[in-house]
Amino acid sequence: MNSVSIVAATEEYVQKKLSGEGSGHDWWHVLRVCNNARTIAKKENADLFVVDLAALLHDIGDHKFHNGDETVGPRLAREWLEQQQVEEKTIEHVCSIIRDLSFKGAGTSSDMPTLEGKVVQDADRLDAIGAMGIARAFAYGGHKNREMYNPSIKPVLHDSFEAYKSSTAPTINHFYEKLLLLKDRMHTETARQMAAQRHQYMVDFLNQFYAEWNGER
Ligand code: ADP
Ligand code: NI
Known part of the structure; x- marks a missing residue:
């Protein structure tokens, strides 16, 4: 599958998974973060495929459904991306962004080592x-x-x-x-x-x- 159809399939997958969540982590939040992220990514010359996937999947294992288990999100994202036969380098990058985004331990804000991670975190905070x-x-x-x-x-x-x-x-x-x-x-x-x-x-x-x-x- 090409990247356009992988992004489209991912949109559909996330929308189904998050529909009906009323506390601010609903599908519309994800869509807004995605829109913010695209605007930023284009200006900052970030990799749009990685940014799209990470923005779409960033709340997939939200701590509110999973008793604070922060490994759920990256794990679900990896399973999904492997099914879509995304290359390993991209999967690892996307999952590391989701991991860093959901890390909330000890009041610290984790650093975002890559440009794409910075873009998605900025997009999430803008919302x-x-x-x-x-x-x-x-x-x-x-x-x-x-x-x-x-x-x-x-x-x-x-x-x-x-x-x-x-x-x-x-x-x-x-x-x-x-x-x-x-x-x-x-x-x-x-x-x-x-x-x-x-x-x-x-x-x-x-x-x-x-x-x-x-x-x-
Ligand atoms: P995140 O840190 O992923 O943005 P949160 O679960 O902390 O998510 O918050 C989701 C939304 O609810 C955010 O818009 C946030 O500002 C808002 N929110 C979180 N805590 C409070 C609070 N105590 N009072 C009002 N709004 C809150
Ligand atoms: Ni979010």
Whole structure:
């Protein structure tokens, strides 16, 4: 099979697998990450086949379905890509990106050693900020029964991933604890520019939110 039909088959496979997931790791998230990744990859001259496959498969073994087992994603991706007779060098590259992306131990952010990995991680982080980031944060907060905002609960910076994940703080706090920090964590220049716009959109949103909260506008 050529790379175009492998990508098409992979889209179909992932869409089937992720359909009906309501907590922000649904098929639409994957599709947006894929679109972001393609935009970045073209500008940065990254390998589009590797980027497409890694973006499509990046949430396939999401920790929420598999009790935190981070080896599930790379394993499922490898099984699928072997079935499609993708060459080993590409399989290894794609799976290493998925492995590095899903590694969340000890509050560390793992490095992305290849350009294609950097592109996919930037693409995934872009989908957590801007208008999409705002929508996803409140969808997640609603799903978890969180308050939108509580002026007496101040944001804190968590020193481990576990502490961050177990926080039950209002959704607005998540902006200070994570979303507003993401623009400085982009690897590529293209994503940095996209992130700057999305970041400003969140800052404007927060200003409007507080003004409306206080009945000032
Ligand atoms: P990832 O780290 O793969 O982006 P997460 O599971 O941490 O995935 O988050 C999925 C989505 O839910 C993201 O958009 C994220 O910003 C949002 N989210 C995660 N934790 C919170 C939270 N405590 N409050 C609001 N939104 C959250
Ligand atoms: Ni993702």
